[in-house]
Amino acid sequence: MSNPDSVPDLTPPDSERQKPFDTNEIDDEDGNDGDENDVEDDDEDEDGNDGVFRGPNRPKPQSREARFRSGKLKMESLLQRMKTGPVSVRVHDVIIKGNTKTKDHIIEAETELLNNVGSMQELLKASQIVNLRLQALEIFDSVKITLDSGPPELPGTANVIIEVVETANPLSGQIAAFTKAEARYSTVEGSLKYKNLFGYGDLWDGSLAYGYDHSTELSAGLYLPRFKGLVTPVTARAYLLSQDWLKFSSYKEQSMGLSLGLFSSEHHDVAYNIAWRTLTDPSQMASRFVRRQLGHNLLSSLKYTFKVDRRNSPMRPTRGYAFVSTTQLGGLVPDNRSLRFLRQEFDLRYAVPLGFYRAALNFGVSGGVVFPWGNGFSSKPSSLPERFFLGGNISPVCALGGPTTLWGFKTRGLGPTEPRRHVNDGTADPSGVDFLGGDLAFTALADLSFDLPFRWFREKGIHAHVFACAGNVAKLTENEYRNFSVQKFVESLRSSVGVGLVVPTSFFRMELNYCYIVKKFDHDRAKTGVRLTFFAAP
Numbered sequence: 001m002s003n004p005d006s007v008p009d010l011t012p013p014d015s016e017r018q019k020p021f022d023t024n025e026i027d028d029e030d031g032n033d034g035d036e037n038d039v040e041d042d043d044e045d046e047d048g049n050d051g052v053f054r055g056p057n058r059p060k061p062q063s064r065e066a067r068f069r070s071g072k073l074k075m076e077s078l079l080q081r082m083k084t085g086p087v088s089v090r091v092h093d094v095i096i097k098g099n100t101k102t103k104d105h106i107i108e109a110e111t112e113l114l115n116n117v118g119s120m121q122e123l124l125k126a127s128q129i130v131n132l133r134l135q136a137l138e139i140f141d142s143v144k145i146t147l148d149s150g151p152p153e154l155p156g157t158a159n160v161i162i163e164v165v166e167t168a169n170p171l172s173g174q175i176a177a178f179t180k181a182e183a184r185y186s187t188v189e190g191s192l193k194y195k196n197l198f199g200y201g202d203l204w205d206g207s208l209a210y211g212y213d214h215s216t217e218l219s220a221g222l223y224l225p226r227f228k229g230l231v232t233p234v235t236a237r238a239y240l241l242s243q244d245w246l247k248f249s250s251y252k253e254q255s256m257g258l259s260l261g262l263f264s265s266e267h268h269d270v271a272y273n274i275a276w277r278t279l280t281d282p283s284q285m286a287s288r289f290v291r292r293q294l295g296h297n298l299l300s301s302l303k304y305t306f307k308v309d310r311r312n313s314p315m316r317p318t319r320g321y322a323f324v325s326t327t328q329l330g331g332l333v334p335d336n337r338s339l340r341f342l343r344q345e346f347d348l349r350y351a352v353p354l355g356f357y358r359a360a361l362n363f364g365v366s367g368g369v370v371f372p373w374g375n376g377f378s379s380k381p382s383s384l385p386e387r388f389f390l391g392g393n394i395s396p397v398c399a400l401g402g403p404t405t406l407w408g409f410k411t412r413g414l415g416p417t418e419p420r421r422h423v424n425d426g427t428a429d430p431s432g433v434d435f436l437g438g439d440l441a442f443t444a445l446a447d448l449s450f451d452l453p454f455r456w457f458r459e460k461g462i463h464a465h466v467f468a469c470a471g472n473v474a475k476l477t478e479n480e481y482r483n484f485s486v487q488k489f490v491e492s493l494r495s496s497v498g499v500g501l502v503v504p505t506s507f508f509r510m511e512l513n514y515c516y517i518v519k520k521f522d523h524d525r526a527k528t529g530v531r532l533t534f535f536a537a538p
Contacts, residue, residue, distance in 0.1 A: 086118075086119035086120070086121055086122075087119055087120040087121070088118065088119055088120075088156060089117070089118075089119060089120045089123055089156055089157065089158050090117065090118065090156065090157055090158070091114050091115055091117060091123065091157070091158055091159070091160055092150035092151065092154060092157035092158060092159055093150070093159045093160070094108070094111050094114060094115075094159075094160045094162065095159060095160065095161045095162065096108070096162050096164070097161065097162065097163045097164070098163050098164040098165055098166070099164055099166065100166060101166055101196060101199045102139060102140075102164070102166060102196060102199050102200075102201065103199050103200060105226070106137075106199075106200060106201045106225060106226055107134065107162065107164070109225070109226050110130055110133040110134055110137070110225075111130050111160070111162065113126050113129065113130070114126050114127070114130060114160055120158075123147065123158065123160075124147075127145045127147065127160065130145065130162070131143050131145050134162070134164065137201050137225055138167075138195055138203060139166065139167055139170075139195050139196040139201055139203075140164045140165060140166055140167060141165045141166070141167050141168060142164070142165040143162070143163075143164050143165075144162075144163045144164075145160060145161070145162050145163075146160075146161040146163070147159075147160060147161075148160075148161055166196070167195055167196070170194055170195040170196060170197070171192070171193070171194050171195075172192070172193050172195070173190070173191065173192045173193070174190070174191055174193075175188070175189070175190045175191075176188075176189055176507070176536075188209065188210055188211075189207055189208070189209040189210075190207065190208050190209075191205055191206065191207035191208075192205065192206050192207075193205040200224060200225075200226070201224065201225040201226065202222060202223065202224055203222070203223040204220075204221070204222055205220070205221050205223075206219070206220045206221075207219050207220075207221075211243070215241065215242065215243040215244070216241070216242045216243075217239055217240070217241045217242075218239065218240045219237055219238065219239035219240070220237070220238055220239075221235065221236060221237035221238075222235065222236045222237075223235050232263050232264050232265055233261070233264055234260075234261060234262070235259075235260070235261035235264075236258065236259070236260050236261070237258070237259045238257070238258050239255070239256070239257060239258075239259070240254075240255070240256050241253075241254070241255040241256075241257075242254050242255075245412070246281075246282070246283055248389075248411060248412040248434075248435050249286075249290060249384070249412065249434045249435050249436065249437075250281055250283060250285055250286035250287065250290050250420060250434045251279050251280065251281050251286060251290055251293070251294065251384070252279070252280050252281070252282065253277065253278070253279055253385055254277070254278045254280070255275045255276070255277045255278075255299070256275060256276050257273060257274055257275025257276065257277075257299065258273070258274055258275070259271060259272070259273045260272045260273075267306060267307055267308055268304070268305070268306055269304070269305040269307070270302070270303070270304050270305075271302075271303045271305075272301070272302050272303075273299065273300075273301050273303065274298075274299065274300045274301075274333075275298075275299045276296065276298060276299075277296070277297055277298070277299055277385070278295070278296050279293055279294045279295065279297075279384065279385075280294060281294055284421070285420045285421050285432070286420065286421065286434060287418035287419060287420050287421065287433070287434040287436075288418065288421075289381070289418050289434070289436055290384065290418075290434050290436070291421075292381070293381070293383070293384045296337060297337050297338070297339050297383070298333065298335055298337045298338045298339065299330060299338075299339050300330065300331065300332040300333040300338055300339075301328050301329060301330040301331075301332065301339075302328070302329050302332060303326065303327070303328045303329075304326070304327045304328075305324065305325070305326045305327075306323075306324070306325045306326075307322075307323070307324045307325075308321075308322065308323050308324075309322040309400070310322065311349065311351055312351075314398060314400070315398060315504055315509050315535070316449060316461070316463070316502070316504065316509075317349070317351040317360065317362055317397070318351055318353050318358060318360035318449070319351050319352070319353045319360065320350075320351055321348075321349060321350045321351070322347075322348070322349040322400055323346070323347070323348050323349075324345075324346065324347045324400055324401050324402070325344075325345070325346045326343075326344070326345045326346075326401065326402060327342075327343070327344050328341075328342070328343040328344075329341075329342055329343075330342070330343070330383075330386070331373065331374070339383045339386070340372055340373050340374045340377075341370055341371065341372050341373065341382060341383060341386055342370070342371055342372075342373055343368070343369070343370040343386055344368060344369055344370075345366070345367070345368035345401070345402035345403070346366065346367055346368070346402070347364070347365075347366040347400050347401055347402050347403075348364065348365050348366070349362065349363070349364045349400060350362070350363045350364075351363075354450075356450075357450045357451040357453075358449075358450065358451045358463070359448065359449065359450035359451075360448075360449055360450075361446065361447070361448050362397055362445070362446070362447040362448075362449070363445070363446055364396065364397075364443075364444065364445040364446075364447075365443075365444050366402055366403045366404075366441075366442070366443050366444075367402075367403060367440075367441060367442045367443075368388050368402050368403050368440070368441045369439060369440050369441075369476070370382050370386050370387060370388070370439050371439060371476065371477065372477060378477075378479055378481070379478055379479055380477060380478065381477050381478050382439050382477045384436070384437065387436070387437030387438060387439065387473075388402075388403055388415075388437055388438050388439070388440070388441035388473050389411075389412045389415065389435065389437045389438075389473070390403060390404065390405060390406055390409065390412075390413070390414055390415065390441065390443065390471050390473055391405055391406060391409035391410050391411050391412055391413035391414060391525070391526075392404070392405045392409075392410070392411040392412075392413075393405075393411070393531070393532065393533050393534060394533060394534070394535055395509060395511055395533045395534070395535040396443070396445050396447075396467075396469055397445070397447050397465075397467075397535075398509060398535035399535065402441075403441040403442060403443040403471060403473075404443070405443075406443060406469050406470075406471045406494060406495075406496060407467060407469050407496050407498055407513060407515050407531075407533070408496040408498065408513075408515030408516075408517050408526050408527070408528070408531060409494065409496070409517075409520075409524065409525065409526040410525040410526065412435045412437070412525075413435070413524055413525035413526055414435075414471075414472075414473065414494050414520070414521070414524040414525070414526070415435055415436065415437055415438050415472075415473035415474075416435075416436045416437070416438060416473070416474070416475050417433040417434060417435055417436060417523045418433060418434050418436055419432070419433055419434075420432040420433060420434055433523050436475070437473060438472075438473025438474050438475055438476075439474070439475055439476035439477050439480075440473065440474045440475075440476055440484075440489075441471070441472070441473045441474075442471060442472055442473075442489075442493075443469065443470070443471035444469065444470050444471065445467065445468070445469040445470075446467065446468050446469075447465055447466075447467045448465060448466045448467070449463055449464070449465040449502065450463060450464060450465070451463050451464075452464055460503075461504045462501065462502065462503050462504070463501075463502050464499070464500070464501055464502070465499070465500055465502055465511075466497075466498075466499050467497065467498055467499075467500070467513075468495070468496070468497040468498075469495065469496055469497075470493045470494065470495040470496075471493065471494060471495075472489060472490075472492055472493045472494060474489055492521070493519065494519055494520050494521070494524060494526070495517075495518040495519045496515050496516060496517050496518055496526070497515075497516050497518060498513050498514050498515040498516055499513070499514055500512055500513030500514060501513075507536065508534050508535060508536045509534065509535045510532065510533075510534055511532065511533040511534075512530070512532060513530070513531050513532075513533065514529070514530050514531075515528060515529065515530075515531055516528050
C-alpha cells in the first residue's frame with residue numbers, strides 16, 4: 001500500500017497508463033488506444049508459458065479490466081484526498097499543442113502562474129485562470145487544458161497539456177452602440193477586426209463611429225498582448241475626430257492624433273496621447289471667449305487612471321462600491337502651441353441593499369478640476385475642450401468616471417455662459433449664449449431602485465427607480481479663483497428629482513423618467529417633463 005502522505009500517481013507507467021483527466025471533466029473510460037488486444041495477448045502468454053522464462057520478481061501482466069479498476073481507485077482516492085485537504089503537487093512541464101501560427105512565448109506568458117502552484121487544488125484553479133486568459137486573447141476558437149502525471153522518476157509532479165485551436169476566420173466585424181463617459185458622448189460604431197496577423201496575438205482593427213452629439217471618428221488600432229518583454233499589453237490607435245459644438249458653444253473641433261496605451265492592469269492604466277487640434281467657428285457668431293480659443297494647438301498629455309469596481313453589476317448595482325481617479329498632465333513637448341494643463345477627476349459610488357424587492361440605494365459623488373500651468377498660469381484661461389460640461393442623455397447611475405451629467409438637463413445645459421456675437425442680418429438670435437463649461441465641477445446623486453410587483457417585469461429585469469441629483473460648474477482661471485466662494489458654489493447648485501422605469505436590454509439600459517427641475521438658472525437648458533436616457537452595456 002502506498003504512503004498516504006505521498007501524491008497519488010495520476011497517470012500510471014506505460015504498462016498501466018490510464019487516460020489523463022481534463023480540468024473540466026473526468027473520464028472513467030480507459031483512453032489507451034491499441035489495448036483492444038491486451039486480453040488476447042495475455043491468453044497467448046499463458047498458452048505459451050512453457051517456452052518463456054520468467055524471472056522470479058517479474059510482475060504478471062494485468063488485464064484491461066484490472067488496469068481500469070486500478071486507475072479508477074486511484075482517481076477516487078485522489079478526489080477523496082482533495083476534499084479533506086491540500087494534495088501537494090508541482091508542475092514539471094507545460095506542453096503546448098495546436099499553435100501553428102501563434103508564437104509559443106505568447107501562450108507561455110499567460111501560463112506563468114502554473115509554475116507557482118503547490119497543491120492540486122491550486123493547480124486546478126490556476127488552470128481555469130489560464131484557460132480564461134487564453135480565450136481573452138481572442139485568437140483561439142477553443143482552449144483545452146489537460147492535467148497528466150509527471151515522469152515516474154519524479155513523484156508528486158504533473159504535466160499540463162494545453163491544446164489550442166486557432167481561429168478559423170481571423171476577420172470579423174460588428175456594429176454596436178457605446179457610451180463613453182470619459183468623453184461625454186454616446187456613439188454608434190461599426191468596426192472590422194483582423195486577428196493574429198503576425199502570430200504575436202496582435203489584433204488590428206478599424207472603426208467608424210458616429211456620435212449622438214454630431215461627432216464623427218475614424219480610427220485604426222493595434223493591440224499587442226506582449227511586446228519586448230513588457231508584462232502588460234500595449235495598444236496604439238491613430239484617429240481623426242470631428243465634433244460639432246456649434247449649437248451649444250459655437251465651435252467645431254477637429255483632431256488628428258495618436259493614442260498609446262503604455263500600461264494596463266486590473267486597477268491601473270497609463271496612456272499617452274498626442275494630437276493636433278483645430279477649433280473653428282463656421283457660424284461666425286461665437287462669443288468673445290470662444291473666439292479667443294479658436295485656431296490650432298497641440299495636445300500632448302499623459303493620463304493615469306486608477307479604478308476599483310466591486311459592484312455586483314454596472315447596469316443595476318445593488319451592492320458594493322466603485323472608485324475611479326483620473327489624472328491628466330498636458331504640455332509634455334517644448335512647443336508654445338502645446339496645451340499645458342493639469343486635470344484631476346474622481347468618482348465614488350456605493351450601493352446598499354435594502355432586503356426587499358431587490359431594492360437598493362445608490363449614492364454617488366464626483367468632482368473634477370482643471371488648471372493651466374506655466375508662466376503666468378493664474379491669469380490664463382483653460383482650454384475649452386478640457387473644461388467640464390454637465391448634462392446629456394446618459395444615465396448618471398451607470399456613468400462612472402467623473403462629473404458628466406444630471407437628470408433633466410440637456411447636453412452642456414448649465415454653467416457659465418457668454419452672449420454670442422450679434423450679426424445684423426436677421427439670422428442671429430440676440431438671446432443666444434455660448435456655454436463655456438467650468439474649471440471646477442461637482443455632482444452628487446441618490447437613486448432608489450426596486451422591483452415591481454409583477455412577475456413578467458421581474459423576469460425581464462424591468463424595474464422602477466426614484467432619484468435625486470445636484471451639480472454645478474464654476475470658473476477658476478483668469479484669476480477668478482480669487483472670487484470663488486464655497487458658499488456661493490453650494491447655493492448655486494442645480495438640482496432635480498424624479499421617478500422612472502428602467503428597461504435593461506443586452507445592448508443598453510434605457511430609462512423612461514419623469515424629471516422635475518428643482519433649481520436652475522435663466523440660461524440653463526432644463527425642463528420638467530418626460531425624458532429618455534441611455535447607457536450602453538459594457
